[in-house]
Structures are given as C-alpha cells and as structure tokens.
Amino acid sequence: MIGDYLASSSQPLDHDxxxxxxxxxxxxxxxxxxxxxxxxxxxLSDLDGRPLDEAATFAPLRFRMSFYxxxxxxxxxxxxxxxxxxGVPLLLTSTTPDQQQAFSVKPGHYTVDCDFSQFPLAxxxxxxxxxxxxxxxxxxxxxxxxxxxxxxxRDVFASGLPPASNRYLVATPxxxxxxxxxxxxxxxxxIA
Numbered sequence: 001m002i003g004d005y006l007a008s009s010s011q012p013l014d015h016d017x018x019x020x021x022x023x024x025x026x027x028x029x030x031x032x033x034x035x036x037x038x039x040x041x042x043x044l045s046d047l048d049g050r051p052l053d054e055a056a057t058f059a060p061l062r063f064r065m066s067f068y069x070x071x072x073x074x075x076x077x078x079x080x081x082x083x084x085x086x087g088v089p090l091l092l093t094s095t096t097p098d099q100q101q102a103f104s105v106k107p108g109h110y111t112v113d114c115d116f117s118q119f120p121l122a123x124x125x126x127x128x129x130x131x132x133x134x135x136x137x138x139x140x141x142x143x144x145x146x147x148x149x150x151x152x153x154r155d156v157f158a159s160g161l162p163p164a165s166n167r168y169l170v171a172t173p174x175x176x177x178x179x180x181x182x183x184x185x186x187x188x189x190x191i192a
Contacts, residue, residue: 022051025130025147037069037076037132038141040109044149047115054150055119057163057171063114067132069105073140076105078112079131082121082149090121090169096135120172123153124165 020026025042043064044052055061065078075096082091095101095112129144153162156171163171 020051022053024053024149025128035141036071037067037073037105039065039067039130039132039143039146041066042128042130042147047117054152055121056152057122057154058118058120058156059154061116061119063116064111065114065130066109066111067141068109069132070107072104072106073134074104075135076103076140077133077135078114079129079133079139079142080114081129081131081144083127083129083144084165084169085125085127087127087144090126094131094133094135102135118173119151120170121151122163122165122167122169122171123151124169125150126165 020043022043022045023041024044025039027038027040043066044055045062045064046052047060047062049062052061063080065080067078069076077094077096079092079094081089081093083089093099093114095103101112126149127145128147128149129142130146131139131142133139133142151165153164155162157163
C-alpha cells in the first residue's frame, strides 16, 4: 500500500500538462476502457467554490467528483474514502447508502459534490480513494489510491500546537475545563 501511496499523485496523470487550480486528480477519458463508468477528475475547493491545493484541519471543504458513464444505471453511487499512508481507512462516505442521495444515470458526464463543514483530519499526508458503484451491490469503478491529500496544520484549539497526524489523526471539537477543588470530596476520602 505504501508503494501505491508513493506512486499516487496530486498531479494530473499527464505531468507535462498545466495543472488546473484545485484539481487533485485527473484521468484522461478512455473511450476503449472496459469499465462502464470512471471518475474523470476530483477538485478541491472551499464551500464558495474557490479552488484549494490542500485541505486544512477544520476548514470547510468541497470535493467535486466528475465522472463519465457509458451505459444506463437505475441506481448509482459515488464514493469518497480517506486513508492513512498505510492504508487504514479513516473516512468513507457515499451518495448512497451513507447520505441517501439516490440517483440514476444515463450515458454522459456527471458531477457530484461532497461537502465538509469542518474537515476533521489532523495535519498530514493522506491517500484518497474514489469509487463509482451500484449501491449495496458492486463497484463499477474503484481506485483506492487515486491521489494524495495534504492537510495543512491549523491551531484549531488555540493551544499553540496544531493537531498533527504524528500525534493523532482525527481532530474533534471538544473542550476541557480546569479542575475544581472539591473540598467535600477531600474530606470524604480516606488518607493513607
């Protein structure tokens, strides 16, 4: 899996072509592909559509997946997965069944968006997996190591130490309170 991670890239497949802002995965159309559908691109932006080249902890993010379908499917689903470099799944979401955004497709090009109001991962390098599926049945197209995703550090807890993947992977909103001295508890506890 590490080899797949190192071979994966945030660059379009044709490294000599100019990079589109926010494009973190690009796949040239393959009319002769044996797959009935495949992802053509994945773009990263903020929720207002401004392109981003990296994510950040707790930042609002949009992953825009574009795909091509060669035949009709009565039920169809787009899948986004975020893994560690070692292949451990951290996030998995799909239009169906996870979000119940059921749709059908006919031959053509489509785009779906997956929005995060606060992206939960700590700073570090991750691997994105992409898929197209018949919900609950089978994948039509799948790439478990489509591209890398860099998550930039943000000091989201104002502690001076941004969440980072070398300490923990998922940053969750939370708060600690200072200890309160409880004198009755001290009087009730036996002294050794």
